[in-house]
Amino acid sequence: MRLDKYLADMQIGSRKEVKGYIKKGLVQVNGAIIKQDKFQVNPDEDTILYQGVKILYQKYFYYMLNKPAGVISATTDKQQKTVIDLLQPTDFRPDLFPVGRLDKDTEGFVLLSNDGELAHELLSPKKHVEKEYFAEVAGVMTKEDVIAFAKRLTLDQGEKALPGKLQILKVDEVNKTSEISLVISEGKFHQVKRMVQAVGKKVTYLRRDRIGAVLLDPALKLGTYRPLTEKEIISLSKS
Numbered sequence: 001m002r003l004d005k006y007l008a009d010m011q012i013g014s015r016k017e018v019k020g021y022i023k024k025g026l027v028q029v030n031g032a033i034i035k036q037d038k039f040q041v042n043p044d045e046d047t048i049l050y051q052g053v054k055i056l057y058q059k060y061f062y063y064m065l066n067k068p069a070g071v072i073s074a075t076t077d078k079q080q081k082t083v084i085d086l087l088q089p090t091d092f093r094p095d096l097f098p099v100g101r102l103d104k105d106t107e108g109f110v111l112l113s114n115d116g117e118l119a120h121e122l123l124s125p126k127k128h129v130e131k132e133y134f135a136e137v138a139g140v141m142t143k144e145d146v147i148a149f150a151k152r153l154t155l156d157q158g159e160k161a162l163p164g165k166l167q168i169l170k171v172d173e174v175n176k177t178s179e180i181s182l183v184i185s186e187g188k189f190h191q192v193k194r195m196v197q198a199v200g201k202k203v204t205y206l207r208r209d210r211i212g213a214v215l216l217d218p219a220l221k222l223g224t225y226r227p228l229t230e231k232e233i234i235s236l237s238k239s
Contacts, residue, residue: 003027004037006048010055011093026051061093062233063112064217065225073101073110083110086223099123100187100211108133108208109216111236112225118237122212128162128185129239132210133192134169139201141168141178148199149182155194162186164195177204212239 007018007027019037021027027034028049029041041048043057065083067073074082075097083098095114100123102110113119122129149166165183172178178201182192193203209216213235220226228236 001041001043002037003029003034003039003041003048006041006043006057007050007055009059010057012050012055021050060115060118061096061113062115062228062236063087063091063096063225064214064220064228064232065110065112066216066220066222067102067107067110068222069105069107071223072104073098080104083112086225087112102208103190103193103206106206106208107222108206109211109214110208111211111228122236122239123187125186127239129212130183130185130210131187131208132181132183134207134209135180135182135192135196135203136205137178137180137196137201138176138204139178139196140171140173140176141166141180141199141201143168145199145201149195153195153198155188155191155198159188159194161188161191161195161198181209183210212236214239 003022004015004018007013007021008015012018013021022037023035025033025035029039030047048055065086067083071081071083071086075084076082084092084096093114096112097114099111099113099119102108121127146166146168149164151163153161155161162185167181168178169181170179184191188194192206196203214228214232217226
């Protein structure tokens with residue numbers, strides 16, 4: 001890998017800027033000052049310093065974000081705040097994107113990454129990666145609904161949903177409301193809301209708690225994020 005690309009990838013500066021840093025003698029490779037931007041380095045073997053600080057190379061980045069309502073799952077938008085806008089300037093990278101999407105009014109786990117291959121695997125309809133949601137519902141969910149969700153529910157417009165694992169967590173018979181957990185393995189548009197609608201109820205609050213085997217960190221406040229651990233990255237890859 002070219003030295004200037006190495007430094008630019010690690011956000012030391014733009015490709016043009018790091019070329020200037022190199023020519024000024026601010027970069028060392030294995031203890032020697034290198035002034036050639038085309039100099040080839042091995043990210044796994046060479047030690048690169050910029051102004052005396054070691055620069056470790058990282059190809060892929062993975063962040064767990066607890067998305068608040070009102071934020072859209074997009075990289076850029078001229079009018080609305082996006083999940084990328086929630087990143088600190090030091091963590092922002094132009095190649096980061098949300099893996100999949102959550103509705104604007106839905107909270108919870110959004111994976112931000114620049115790993116296109118993993119994103120493809122997680123989003124592929126053929127892979128059936130599980131996503132778990134918590135929902136508050138207007139209406140009393142029943143055992144009959146659990147059975148219906150376990151079969152192929154017919155949604156509006158005649159679409160068929162794959163079986164979902166519905167668990168009724170709480171029912172308020174007085175106020176006619178329910179709290180549920182739902183595990184699905186596909187990602188149709190507004191799927192959870194439409195599945196609940198198909199049995200005559202309405203979702204009033206929705207949060208995604210899990211993608212694959214990785215749970216949303218309960219310590220993450222709305223609008224905050226953290227890097228995935230190595231164990232979590234491996235778990236997602238296996239999912």
